[in-house]
Amino acid sequence: xxxxxxxxxxxxxxxxxxxxxxxxxxxxxxxxxxxxxxxxxxxxxxxxxxxxxxxxxxxxxxxxxxxxxxxxxxxxxxxxxxxxxxxxxxxxxxxxxxxxxxxxxxxxxxxxxxxxxxxxxxxxxxxxxxxxxxxxxxxxxxxxxxxxxxxxxxxxxxxxxxxxxxxxxxxxxxxxxxxxxxxxxxxxxxxxxxxxxxxxxxxxxxxxxxxxxxxxxxxxxxxxxxxxxxxxxxxxxxxxxxxxxxxxxxxxxxxxxxxxxxxxxxxxxxxxxxxxxxxxxxxxxxxxxxxxxxxxxxxxxxxxxxxxxxxxxxxxxxxxxxxxxxxxxxxxxxxxxxxxxxxxxxxxxxxxxxxxxxxxxxxxxxxxxxxxxxxxxxxxxxxxxxxxxxxxxxxxxxxxxxxxxxxxxxxxxxx
Amino acid sequence: xxxxxxxxxxxxxxxxxxxxxxxxxxxxxxxxxxxxxxxxxxxxxxxxxxxxxxxxxxxxxxxxxxxxxxxxxxxxxxxxxxxxxxxxxxxxxxxxxxxxxxxxxxxxxxxxxxxxxxxxxxxxxxxxxxxxxxxxxxxxxxxxxxxxxxxxxxxxxxxxxxxxxxxxxxxxxxxxxxxxxxxxxxxxxxxxxxxxxxxxxxxxxxxxxxxxxxxxxxxxxxxxxxxxxxxxxxxxxxxx
Numbered sequence: 151x152x153x154x155x156x157x158x159x160x161x162x163x164x165x166x167x168x169x170x171x172x173x174x175x176x177x178x179x180x181x182x183x184x185x186x187x188x189x190x191x192x193x194x195x196x197x198x199x200x201x202x203x204x205x206x207x208x209x210x211x212x213x214x215x216x217x218x219x220x221x222x223x224x225x226x227x228x229x230x231x232x233x234x235x236x237x238x239x240x241x242x243x244x245x246x247x248x249x250x251x252x253x254x255x256x257x258x259x260x261x262x263x264x265x266x267x268x269x270x271x272x273x274x275x276x277x278x279x280x281x282x283x284x285x286x287x288x289x290x291x292x293x294x295x296x297x298x299x300x301x302x303x304x305x306x307x308x309x310x311x312x313x314x315x316x317x318x319x320x321x322x323x324x325x326x327x328x329x330x331x332x333x334x335x336x337x338x339x340x341x342x343x344x345x346x347x348x349x350x351x352x353x354x355x356x357x358x359x360x361x362x363x364x365x366x367x368x369x370x371x372x373x374x375x376x377x378x379x380x381x382x383x384x385x386x387x388x389x390x391x392x393x394x395x396x397x398x399x400x401x402x403x404x405x406x407x408x409x410x411x412x413x414x415x416x417x418x419x420x421x422x423x424x425x426x427x428x429x430x431x432x433x434x435x436x437x438x439x440x441x442x443x444x445x446x447x448x449x450x451x452x453x454x455x456x457x458x459x460x461x462x463x464x465x466x467x468x469x470x471x472x473x474x475x476x477x478x479x480x481x482x483x484x485x486x487x488x489x490x491x492x493x494x495x496x497x498x499x500x501x502x503x504x505x506x507x508x509x510x511x512x513x514x515x516x517x518x519x520x521x522x523x524x525x526x527x528x529x530x531x532x533x534x535x536x537x538x539x540x541x542x543x544x545x546x547x548x549x550x551x552x553x554x555x556x557x558x559x560x561x562x563x564x565x
Numbered sequence: 566x567x568x569x570x571x572x573x574x575x576x577x578x579x580x581x582x583x584x585x586x587x588x589x590x591x592x593x594x595x596x597x598x599x600x601x602x603x604x605x606x607x608x609x610x611x612x613x614x615x616x617x618x619x620x621x622x623x624x625x626x627x628x629x630x631x632x633x634x635x636x637x638x639x640x641x642x643x644x645x646x647x648x649x650x651x652x653x654x655x656x657x658x659x660x661x662x663x664x665x666x667x668x669x670x671x672x673x674x675x676x677x678x679x680x681x682x683x684x685x686x687x688x689x690x691x692x693x694x695x696x697x698x699x700x701x702x703x704x705x706x707x708x709x710x711x712x713x714x715x716x717x718x719x720x721x722x723x724x725x726x727x728x729x730x731x732x733x734x735x736x737x738x739x740x741x742x743x744x745x746x747x748x749x750x751x752x753x754x755x756x757x758x759x760x761x762x763x764x765x766x767x768x769x770x771x772x773x774x775x776x777x778x779x780x781x782x783x784x785x786x787x788x789x790x791x792x793x794x795x796x797x798x799x800x801x802x803x804x805x
Contacts, residue, residue, distance in 0.1 A: 282584060290583075290628045352579040353631055360579065360612055488695065489713050491757030494588030514791035518761050521787050522588070522595050 158189035159196060159246040182235075182242030193238055196245035197254070197270040200229070203418050204266060206258040206298075207278025207319075209463045210411050211236065213403065214278060215257035216439045217415035221429035222253050222422055229254040234440045237262050238269065253422065260294055264301035267308065274421040275302075276414055277312040277319045278343075281350045282492065283460040291318055291350045298322035306334050311417045314340040314380040317351040317361050317368060321375060339392075341417045342366065342380035343410025346469070347462035349495065382417040389413040389426065397430045402437045405470030441558040450542035453561070457554045459486070461495035467548045468500040474544035476501060477536045478527075479510035479553035486551050490515040498523045507536045510553045533560050570603035571774060572619035576645070577611045580635045581661055584715075586625030588758025589656065592767050593621060600781050611635060615644030620774040621654045624661030626716075626756050629671035632660040636676055639664070649681055654749045654773045658759055659716055662744065662752030669718065682752060683723030684745050689736075692717045696799050697755050699730030699743045705769060709733070710743065711762040711795050712755025720745075720754075729753055734799050749773045762795065764788045 186192055203222065205215045212234045219230040229248030231240045236257040245254060258266045260280070267275065277298065280291050295318040302310065303325045312323040320340075327335040344366075351368075352361050359372025369376035381392040388398040389412060399412045412433050416426045438444035438455075446453045458467040482488050490512050498520055506527040508516050513529055520527045530536045533556075537545065549557055575590045594604045609615055611634065622645060627635060639645050649655060655665065663669040666684035669676055678685075697714040701707040710730045720738040722728060722745055729744030729751060730737070737743025737754050744753035751770070753759055760767040764785050772780060 292628060292630065349582065353634075358630060358634060360610075489584065489715065489757070491585030491588070491713065494585035494591065494758040494761065514787060514794050515761070517787040518791050519588075522591050522761075 152189075152195065154189045155192055155195035158184075158186075158192045163246050180239075180243075182239035182244075182246070186239060186242055191269075193242045193245070193266075193269040194271075196242060200245075200251060200254045201422060202254045202256065202270050202272040203421070204256050204258045204263070204270065204272045204275040205278070205414075205418070206260050206263045206275065207313075208260060208281045208283050208460065209466070210278050210407065210414075211257045213408060213436075213439045213442065214276065214411040214414050215255055216436050217408075217412055217433050218276070218418045219255045220432045220436055221415045221419035221424055222255055223432060224419070224424050224428050225422060226253060227251040231256055232440065238266060241266060241270070255418075260298075263298060267301050267305055271305075272308060274309040274311060274418055276418045277310065277323055278414065279313055279316045279345065279462070280318040280322070281347050281460060281462040282495070283487070292353075292355050295319070295322040295355050299325045302336055303333065306336050308336060309421050310336045310338040311414065311421065312338055312340060313345070313414075314342050314378045315345040315366065315368075317370075317375065317377075318355055320378060321355045338378075339382070339417055339421070340378045340380040341382035341410075341413050343384060343413055344406065346407075346465045349461070382413050384409050384413050389416055389430070391416065391420070391426045395426070397426050399430060400434045402434060403439075403443050405466060407466040407469065441554065444558075444561075446561045448561070449537055451537055451540060451545045452543065453537070453545045453547060455554065455557065455561075456546065456548045457551070458548050459550050461492050464496040464548070468498075471546040471548065472544055473504060474546050475505040475507070475540035476546040476548060477507045477509065477530075477533075477540075478516060479508070479533075479547070479549035479557060480513060480516045481511040481550060481553040481556070482515075483511070483552045486553075493519040498525045501525050505540060507539055509533065509536060510549070510556075533557050570605045571597050571621070571771075572616075573604065573606045573621045573623065574616060574619040575606065575608045576615065576622055576624045576661070577631075577635050577638070578608050578625070579610045580631035580638075581625040581627040583626040583628060583660075583757070585757035586623075586658065589623050589625070589658065589760045589767075592758065592760040592764070593623075593770060596764070596767055596783060597771055599783055602775070611638050615639070615642045615648075617644045617647035617651065619648060619653060621656065621770055622648060624655070624657040624664070626659035626661060628660075632664060632669070633671040633674070633676050635660075636664040636669070636678060639679055640677065645679065646681070649750065652749065654770050655681065655751070656770055657750075657752035659714075659754055659756040662754060663718055663720065665750065665752050666720070667723075682745055682747060682750055683725030684720050684738075684752075685723075686718045686720045688717055689719035693736035693754070695735055696795065696802070697732070697735035697737060697743065698796070698799055699732045699734075699737060701730045701766075702727055702746070705729075705746070707763075707765045707769060708792075709796075710753070710755060710766070711792050712753070712759050713757070714754045715756050716754055718754075734803070762788065762792055 231244035357373040728742035
């Protein structure tokens with residue numbers, strides 16, 4: 151590593167430690183920010199010599215990164231950005247903090263995938279899904295798929311692990327080959343993890359025709375784009391690998407969506423030569439991910455935290471939550487997106503029959519939504535009021551990003 | 566109003582439903598049902614014929630490609646023009662508002678609109694993203710418009726339409742006026758579930774559709790609180 155990179159890396163680690171000691175945060179961004187100021191190529195220098203997997207998509211990337219890290223851990227030490235700091239500053243901090251490791255598994259914000267591909271030259275990239283998320287500042291879904299596709303064209307040597315159930319991902323992962331000019335299609339391993347949210351992929355990104363669906367199959371009515379045959383699939387509470395062997399998956403994380411994330415993790419680890427039979431038991435060691443799914447006892451209540459940031463992830467959260475009193479908290483600060491329109495893309499009907507409480511900066515937006523949805527609710531001013539308003543036992547908390555962080559802070563930054 | 570029930574058509578949700586557009590159909594249906602009106606909501610996809618005999622047509626927002634495709638299919642179908650000729654109500658939001666005009670831009674190309682409203686849309690110098698508020702045309706007798714906008718267009722109104730509102734916060738058509746209306750056709754840049762924050766506007770569409778001049782009041786506690794909270798937030802942002 152050049153001297154400048156060594157200095158930058160050391161300063162980055164120190165700043166991260168100071169930030170944590172001062173109680174200012176996880177220290178997962180500030181260190182990388184300072185390091186990149188000193189050496190703009192620091193991320194590339196820190197990546198050199200490591201076998202790297204990148205994990206990107208709208209939803210599930212933090213959890214899938216954690217599960218993949220556990221699976222690749224079979225082979226040796228793995229550096230990872232486990233706090234959800236998923237932009238280049240976060241990657242830089244994570245690699246600097248980890249020191250020298252043979253492997254790294256990095257969660258990447260979908261907007262930064264092209265940039266991080268350039269800097270880290272990964273062995274494999276996992277593409278999970280693309281759906282609407284914070285449209286007041288995020289790229290529209292089709293544009294995002296186009297950016298991914300363009301990035302993969304420039305790196306045909308990178309192996310791709312991609313979701314066969316999402317037409318946008320399939321299209322992004324299969325750029326046209328041009329053997330005459332030496333451009334070959336990337337090597338793609340397909341997984342099927344199911345997809346509950348379909349409303350961002352009714353129009354073919356290739357030709358604009360309607361996407362047809364029947365059961366798990368989908369195909370374009372106007373061009374050859376269709377669901378590829380997946381090599382990794384979820385069956386019951388387990389994962390079937392490309393040889394047809396079925397592996398029971400026992401997770402501490404709730405919901406079918408996490409069995410899908412486990413399938414993805416095993417598929418990515420297999421790209422490094424990890425056998426699923428060796429890795430599958432390690433997945434059960436993951437209990438919570440940066441506070442997501444964490445359970446906390448307070449005043450006789452067992453509080454479980456679920457993060458839901460966009461319509462697709464709200465559908466998954468309702469599937470994971472128990473039939474128990476449920477607190478919903480909504481903010482619309484910068485990291486959340488300033489627009490709450492998406493609330494009307496979510497059908498809250500699964501909550502009927504449960505005691506529902508609402509809070510957060512934008513509780514009134516949620517109130518209007520629930521009223522139209524015929525879901526009775528009670529508005530509370532604070533998290534403490536919510537805890538007092540429910541009987542002893544399970545309290546499910548479903549919140550979007552900064553609302554989740556606020557509640558996590560109330561619970562002493564539970565991980 | 567058609568004889569048996571109030572028929573609401575949500576036009577092309579496969580193309581024009583970028584962010585919460587379903588909300589407008591849900592809100593209209595609920596407000597009608599709570600007053601004892603039977604309601605039917607039809608979601609008509611772009612590969613289906615558009616029925617011409619419904620009472621209210623809702624056209625939502627969309628990305629450039631789907632907007633252009635939606636306009637082409639509506640022109641080819643002709644159902645919306647027949648419905649308008651028969652006196653149906655049309656509510657267009659964002660991309661769905663632009664395509665009611667004579668022309669709009671998508672992906673750098675000029676497309677023909679439906680020519681149902683005398684207006685034309687262009688690309689603006691910047692994207693308009695944020696809170697949108699304005700004083701609504703007094704003839705409509707509605708409280709202030711409250712919404713959120715997210716669009717790259719600028720819209721010039723012709724003499725055949727009136728602006729829906731005079732902008733107090735945000736951009737709307739051009740920073741001065743916002744939206745447009747003529748007869749029973751109304752369009753706005755207040756995107757997505759615009760009626761969630763503007764229940765009085767929802768009731769205006771219901772009055773137009775039913776011919777009932779006085780609808781029984783509903784409990785609008787939560788939307789009133791939401792409107793007050795948004796008005797306070799906009800005022801606080803203006804002071805900062």
